[in-house]
Amino acid sequence: MLEVRDLxxxxxxxxxxxxxxxxxxxxxxxxxxxxxxxxxxxxxxxxAGVHRPTSGxxxxxxxxxxxxxxxxxxxxxxxxxxxxxxxFAGMTVLENVMLVPSAQAGERFWNNWFxxxxxxxxxxxxxxxxxxVLQFVGLERLAGEFAKNLxxxxxxxxxxxxxxxxxxxxxLLDEPGAGVNPTxxxxxxxxxxxxxxxxxxxxxxxxxxxxVMQLCDPVLVLAQGRLLLEGKPEIVRNDPxxxxxxxxGAPQ
Ligand SMILES: Nc1ncnc2c1ncn2[C@@H]1O[C@H](COP(=O)(O)OP(=O)(O)O)[C@@H](O)[C@H]1O
Ligand SMILES: [Mg+2]
Numbered sequence: 001m002l003e004v005r006d007l008x009x010x011x012x013x014x015x016x017x018x019x020x021x022x023x024x025x026x027x028x029x030x031x032x033x034x035x036x037x038x039x040x041x042x043x044x045x046x047x048a049g050v051h052r053p054t055s056g057x058x059x060x061x062x063x064x065x066x067x068x069x070x071x072x073x074x075x076x077x078x079x080x081x082x083x084x085x086x087x088f089a090g091m092t093v094l095e096n097v098m099l100v101p102s103a104q105a106g107e108r109f110w111n112n113w114f115x116x117x118x119x120x121x122x123x124x125x126x127x128x129x130x131x132x133v134l135q136f137v138g139l140e141r142l143a144g145e146f147a148k149n150l151x152x153x154x155x156x157x158x159x160x161x162x163x164x165x166x167x168x169x170x171x172l173l174d175e176p177g178a179g180v181n182p183t184x185x186x187x188x189x190x191x192x193x194x195x196x197x198x199x200x201x202x203x204x205x206x207x208x209x210x211x212v213m214q215l216c217d218p219v220l221v222l223a224q225g226r227l228l229l230e231g232k233p234e235i236v237r238n239d240p241x242x243x244x245x246x247x248x249g250a251p252q
Pocket of ligand 2: 040042
């Protein structure tokens, strides 16, 4: 589904991503771990079009997307959570979900050259879809609540609902488990499992090892901008090179 080859992203002289190659198979949940400063977020941002690659190639469903705008990559069905504007605190949960256009419809969606009747029909279709998505993540009872009143875990579920509005094929999630209480963490993991079963592919940055171990296979380990190793979660967890990288040792 996604093929990254010899990807380099430099900031000034710093090689934040330093020659990374990997392939994501369709219908997998791949974990991306590594110590702070390893280049995980930069890798995400470069894949999502936020940064232009210094060199290397990225192809998504056979199409070269390296250097394309985030908007076009979003429209192609590759969605990173941050690409969607953060929830508006003063809007309701339902309104926040309705604001995300479907990736398929793209920017044409909001153009109203096709007339007001169509727009109204589209709007009610969006509302219906938004309600379905809220039901899926379990936030339907909070549809009328202001987004600012949600807990950390509920905010993550809202973020997931908003991502789902785009009907993506590949979702890049940055720390879905951060700041989430244990009960909601189980809910989030269940939802990710279910979406995976429905055919969505994921690449997930996560520090919570329980989540990585239960959800991800394979796991990619990034250290100092380079792919240190890739493998099954239990193999990665027990590899001394990974521990060494987290302790600040240089990768072999
Ligand atoms: N926009 C930027 N400008 C300059 N340096 C950056 C920028 N973004 C990240 N970096 C640097 O790139 C390296 C990798 O950062 P980052 O991708 O955020 O790592 P991680 O997400 O794994 O913690 C760090 O040294 C960081 O300081
Ligand atoms: Mg980061």
